[in-house]
Amino acid sequence: MIFSILEHILTHISFSVVSIVLTIYFLTLLVNLDEIIGFFDSSDKGIVITFFGITGLLFTRWIYSGHFPLSNLYESLIFLSWAFSIIHMVSYFNKKNKNHLNAITAPSAIFIQGFATSGLLNNMPQSAILVPALQSQWLMMHVSMMILGYGALLCGSLLSIALLVITFRKVGSTFWKNNRKTKFLLNELFSFDGLYYINERNSVLLQQNSNFSFSRNYYRYQLIEQLDYWSFRIISLGFIFLTVGILSGAVWANETWGSYWNWDPKETWAFITWTIFAIYLHIKTNRNFRGINSAIVASIGFLLIWICYFGVNLLGIGLHSYGSFTSN
Amino acid sequence: MIVTLNPKILHFSKLNPQSRPSSRFHRTRTTSLTTNCKLQNPQDGKSSGSITKTISLSDSAAPPVTEESSLKGGGNGGGGGGGGGFLKRLPRKVLSVLSNLPLAITEMSTIAALMALGTVIEQGETPEFYFEKYPEDNPVLGFFTWRWIFALGFDHMYSAPIFLGMLALLAASLMACTYTTQIPLVKVARRWSFMKSDEAIKKQDFADTLPRASIQDLGVILMGDGYEVFMKGPSLYAFKGLAGRFAPIGVHIAMLLIMVGGTLSATGSFRGSVTVPQGLNFVMGDVLAPIGFLSVPTDSFNTEVHVNRFTMDYYDSGEVSQFHSDLSLRDLNGKEVLRKTISVNDPLRYGGVTIYQTDWSFSALQVTKDGEGPFNLAMAPIKINGDKKLYGTFLPVGDTNAPNVKGISMLARDLQSIVVYDLEGKFAGIRRPNSKLPIEIDGMKIVIEDAIGSTGLELKTDPGVPVVYAGFGALMLTTCISYLSHSQIWALQNGTSLVVGGRTNRAKNEFPDDMNRLLDQVPELIKTSVD
Numbered sequence: 001m002i003f004s005i006l007e008h009i010l011t012h013i014s015f016s017v018v019s020i021v022l023t024i025y026f027l028t029l030l031v032n033l034d035e036i037i038g039f040f041d042s043s044d045k046g047i048v049i050t051f052f053g054i055t056g057l058l059f060t061r062w063i064y065s066g067h068f069p070l071s072n073l074y075e076s077l078i079f080l081s082w083a084f085s086i087i088h089m090v091s092y093f094n095k096k097n098k099n100h101l102n103a104i105t106a107p108s109a110i111f112i113q114g115f116a117t118s119g120l121l122n123n124m125p126q127s128a129i130l131v132p133a134l135q136s137q138w139l140m141m142h143v144s145m146m147i148l149g150y151g152a153l154l155c156g157s158l159l160s161i162a163l164l165v166i167t168f169r170k171v172g173s174t175f176w177k178n179n180r181k182t183k184f185l186l187n188e189l190f191s192f193d194g195l196y197y198i199n200e201r202n203s204v205l206l207q208q209n210s211n212f213s214f215s216r217n218y219y220r221y222q223l224i225e226q227l228d229y230w231s232f233r234i235i236s237l238g239f240i241f242l243t244v245g246i247l248s249g250a251v252w253a254n255e256t257w258g259s260y261w262n263w264d265p266k267e268t269w270a271f272i273t274w275t276i277f278a279i280y281l282h283i284k285t286n287r288n289f290r291g292i293n294s295a296i297v298a299s300i301g302f303l304l305i306w307i308c309y310f311g312v313n314l315l316g317i318g319l320h321s322y323g324s325f326t327s328n
Numbered sequence: 329m330i331v332t333l334n335p336k337i338l339h340f341s342k343l344n345p346q347s348r349p350s351s352r353f354h355r356t357r358t359t360s361l362t363t364n365c366k367l368q369n370p371q372d373g374k375s376s377g378s379i380t381k382t383i384s385l386s387d388s389a390a391p392p393v394t395e396e397s398s399l400k401g402g403g404n405g406g407g408g409g410g411g412g413g414f415l416k417r418l419p420r421k422v423l424s425v426l427s428n429l430p431l432a433i434t435e436m437s438t439i440a441a442l443m444a445l446g447t448v449i450e451q452g453e454t455p456e457f458y459f460e461k462y463p464e465d466n467p468v469l470g471f472f473t474w475r476w477i478f479a480l481g482f483d484h485m486y487s488a489p490i491f492l493g494m495l496a497l498l499a500a501s502l503m504a505c506t507y508t509t510q511i512p513l514v515k516v517a518r519r520w521s522f523m524k525s526d527e528a529i530k531k532q533d534f535a536d537t538l539p540r541a542s543i544q545d546l547g548v549i550l551m552g553d554g555y556e557v558f559m560k561g562p563s564l565y566a567f568k569g570l571a572g573r574f575a576p577i578g579v580h581i582a583m584l585l586i587m588v589g590g591t592l593s594a595t596g597s598f599r600g601s602v603t604v605p606q607g608l609n610f611v612m613g614d615v616l617a618p619i620g621f622l623s624v625p626t627d628s629f630n631t632e633v634h635v636n637r638f639t640m641d642y643y644d645s646g647e648v649s650q651f652h653s654d655l656s657l658r659d660l661n662g663k664e665v666l667r668k669t670i671s672v673n674d675p676l677r678y679g680g681v682t683i684y685q686t687d688w689s690f691s692a693l694q695v696t697k698d699g700e701g702p703f704n705l706a707m708a709p710i711k712i713n714g715d716k717k718l719y720g721t722f723l724p725v726g727d728t729n730a731p732n733v734k735g736i737s738m739l740a741r742d743l744q745s746i747v748v749y750d751l752e753g754k755f756a757g758i759r760r761p762n763s764k765l766p767i768e769i770d771g772m773k774i775v776i777e778d779a780i781g782s783t784g785l786e787l788k789t790d791p792g793v794p795v796v797y798a799g800f801g802a803l804m805l806t807t808c809i810s811y812l813s814h815s816q817i818w819a820l821q822n823g824t825s826l827v828v829g830g831r832t833n834r835a836k837n838e839f840p841d842d843m844n845r846l847l848d849q850v851p852e853l854i855k856t857s858v859d
Contacts, residue, residue, distance in 0.1 A: 131648075132648065132649065132650045132651065132671070132672040132673070133672055133673070135649075135650065135672070135673060136673040138673075226837075229836060229837050230837075233834075233835075233837075236811055236834075237811065239807070240807050240808050240811060243803060243804060243807045244804050244807075244808075247800045247803060247804055250800065251797070251800060254793065255673060255675065256672065256673050256684065256686075257684060257686060257786065258599065258675070258682060258684045258686075258786050258787075258788040258790075259599075259788070260793075260796060261590075263446065263451070263486045265447045268443050268444075268446065268447050269444075269447065271443060272440045272443050272444055275436050275437075275439065275440040275443075276440060278436060279433050279436050279437060282429060282432070282433060282436075283433065285429075286429055312447075
């Protein structure tokens with residue numbers, strides 16, 4: 001009984017803290033709160049609190065149910081929001097290189113958590129027993145790697161979508177001047193490699209934005225460059241996790257059913273996601289195609305991850321039926 | 329690979345009209361002009377691929393061409409050969425076509441699209457299903473009928489010729505790419521190329537000049553940061569993370585290994601499944617059926633498998649937790665060679681054959697009626713829904729030859745408890761087979777003696793598994809390693825000042841900060857005389 005109460009408390013704590021953090025971020029965007037009160041750092045601390053909250057939640061479920069907390073859709077969603085809070089903390093520890101992951105991970109964490117606890121998933125929050133096929137050590141490795149991979153890839157593809165949006169927007173750059181981020185970017189401007197990157201930019205972009213003033217172009221290019229770089233780094237990391245996850249799943253299947261690849265819908269879609277991000281990484285190596293094309297591929301990847309994670313579960317068939325909406 | 333330019337062939341491409349005015353960054357004596365140009369191979373008379381290089385012309389000797397060109401197209405593979413015959417050039421041409429990156433990307437997207445299609449179209453159904461679902465008079469998307477499906481083999485997509493053909497093409501591309509682009513890349517990366525001129529160093533992604541510093545101090549500091557440092561006279565070359573350059577090759581080789589293993593599995597394995605009631609046995613060779621055309625049975629196929637006991641564990645809530653089979657393997661002479669209790673996720677391996685516990689079934693119910701018996705009543709599956717099953721049986725009472733014979737019905741969800749109904753079909757009670765408690769139904773004393781289960785086993789022998797596992801391990805390892813960044817640093821001692829330049833292939837954002845941090849540590853020499 002104690003455990004379920006503890007679980008409830010922790011769920012509520014993490015959810016509320018993430019909401020507060022998100023509110024602070026939005027306020028920062030409109031009004032420059034940093035000069036009024038030192039709020040910016042406190043939102044980082046807020047994410048740390050959320051991280052501990054969700055960790056506690058997962059541990060409680062683990063002790064309560066006796067198995068690793070990754071056996072159905074609800075638990076995997078909690079795990080996903082945990083993955084997002086970890087990724088957010090990377091930027092917290094990397095203080096000198098303030099990146100823009102914060103804007104992506106905090107809202108993602110809150111949406112995932114909100115959806116999980118919203119009650120759309122009927123009785124799933126209650127801990128269920130594991131069927132015989134799931135009682136294996138491989139469960140921990142395979143599913144956690146997949147969820148971490150999904151989290152990182154989702155972040156990366158969201159950054160690419162942001163890149164596309166910023167590239168193709170022609171209006172509404174007035175709030176940029178007030179943004180704290182651009183003031184920070186100013187420090188990096190007068191360095192050799194900054195101008196080098198500008199010169200290397202695709203001529204397409206130059207022609208598109210020639211009617212804007214030079215300073216606005218400049219901030220925008222710098223931001224696009226940053227987004228591109230961070231998207232690449234985090235997608236590479238997510239790709240490693242996804243590879244390890246898929247392969248450990250294959251080995252587990254071989255130990256249980258004697259066949260390492262069954263063309264199960266979920267397996268196939270995970271492989272398709274892997275292929276798309278492999279295409280993304282290959283496009284990045286080739287300087288001719290870079291820039292917009294890789295961002296488009298990563299955005300397609302975003303859709304594919306959701307199809308792989310949720311869409312297949314809606315069917316509720318195949319070897320992965322444990323994660324379906326209908327299973328209780 | 330040094331390229332000499334013949335002015336007659338050189339022409340400026342219209343694609344990038346702006347030439348980089350890099351002269352304002354170089355405060356040196358020589359003038360620098362950077363152009364983007366299209367090279368023509370003088371031998372064939374036709375261009376062997378558009379190679380966009382940036383070439384800096386200066387007073388000093390031309391520096392080695394940067395590696396970026398080798399990442400594109402790879403059409404240089406055949407550039408070195410003399411005027412040999414067409415036949416000699418054909419494999420090189422094929423290689424250069426196959427190792428084209430856009431082709432590889434197209435192949436990967438096609439495979440992804442086919443796989444997605446395979447999940448949308450139901451696989452392995454009867455032809456009538458497709459006639460109904462994709463009829464000719466009302467085609468899906470306006471043109472897609474069952475004729476398309478059977479012509480392209482979409483009903484068995486993952487073994488259809490078009491899919492396997494694409495995979496084979498991808499494998500060929502992988503091999504060609506590894507041979508033509510990746511391996512030369514290794515040679516270039518390993519070369520300890522000292523840069524002899526200031527301009528070459530200053531052209532790197534990151535470059536800096538330290539006015540009063542010594543190259544030895546820089547070397548020591550770089551070594552402290554994990555770089556491998558090489559010094560020759562006044563110049564220095566250091567690198568870190570070379571594994572990050574090799575790892576992509578490892579990734580491609582691992583993928584080829586997995587494909588080879590998969591092919592082996594598809595052509596040389598045996599599999600079969602069997603449901604054996606407790607107490608009976610079977611011979612492996614009778615159950616295993618070949619999958620491909622290379623399948624060869626081994627000696628261990630003559631082994632006899634005896635199911636000694638089949639048990640199930642339950643949770644407190646009554647759901648099935650695990651099922652176990654106690655198996656003994658006996659050879660041709662009847663001698664027991666192995667005995668093991670297997671369960672789900674814990675298979676038995678013997679002589680290349682693996683036996684997996686995958687399922688269970690209810691074989692028979694042993695009951696005694698008024699002391700008569702025991703009767704072995706076979707249990708029939710009434711409803712099977714994945715893990716949830718329902719079995720039932722019927723004990724006839726009275727004249728068994730009469731048309732509407734009545735009897736006692738017994739239903740069971742698992743081997744633990746049996747639900748008994750009387751002659752009218754009304755619920756009579758629940759009994760556990762272990763308890764041997766009798767139940768009174770319409771004047772008869774029924775005792776349920778035992779519930780005999782049968783184990784569902786799956787047997788498999790697969791020669792490709794070791795190869796595939798090796799490929800998996802290699803892929804995981806090399807993917808992780810290729811996240812590392814390969815950084816290279818060059819330095820030149822110019823009197824009292826030190827020119828430093830460097831570049832990296834992955835962690836481009838952090839590199840300038842790291843470099844600045846390192847260079848800040850280089851001590852400034854305030855001696856008045858210079859040795």
